[in-house]
Amino acid sequence: MAERNLQYRVTSGRYTLPAALLVAALCRLAAQSELSVPAWGLWGGLLVHILTAGLLIGLNNAYGLIRQRASFQSAVYLLLVSLCPDLYGLRVGHVAGLAVTGSLFFLFRGYRSPSASVDLFLSAACLGVGCLVVPSLVFFLPLYWIGAYTLQALTARSFFGSLLGWMFPFWFLLGHAWFYGEMELFTAPFKEMAEFTPLFQGLGYGRWGTIGYLFLLFLVAGSHTLLHGLEEKIRTRCCLRFLVLLGICLFVTIILQPGLYADLLPALAVCISILAGHLFVWTRGRAANVFFIIALLAGFVLYLVNLWMLF
16 A cells, blocks of 8 residues: 555656656746746756756765665755745855755765865865855855764864865955956955844745745654664765754754845755655655645645745
């Protein structure tokens, strides 16, 4: 019976990812007429999400985070970033989500690796690229050191390698700003790092509803990861627990600085998509199937509410 329920058919189906991509495109078509966004920005943003989804497949193939269906977490990601229509235009947060995904790939590769210093350099370099467009990502660099420690990849050499990696994109930005006499271009990210928006302000009901939905999904998926992580390999367990830690910090940052909602939501969707994918692929039974259906219906209702508020 478990193999015939909706959860099993969706998580093991080969057409789940194409269907999620089609749904993401249809969601944007439904909201296109009410958005003050050019067509190239609307579909360019979707293209960046598709690239992120592809990188998530590579991340899973490399480290076996979800062993049964390598593309399911990418389908979840495409659906999650389609919940809020007012974020469809091409934004810096889309690029930041792609950069965070790349940084996770190299961070996880550093597990007990003799070349961990190179891996942390590349991981921090990806995070540094994200900091160019979303400077507040710099505050997540210490989390990567914690993750490197749990992955047994943190040494004095890899620590300083990560610092050099984070500064690497800024060296190019400094050279460009110096050559063209636009030093304010170089100083702008550092000024934005010091900005702080008022607590609990700047978000409407629709965005708070989206955060609430994502938090409930993250709470269930993260709890399952922490409680049943012993069934996984040590590296997989460390990677999933780091995603839980990163997700918690992203939620806290969004609540404390609501102005970063649009910038950090794609990165948050990356964490939740992997954890939720792990949850739905490995859980079986009537309760799991009911929760899966409720999550789908709640996401659909949330999209309709956000779309109605947009109109």
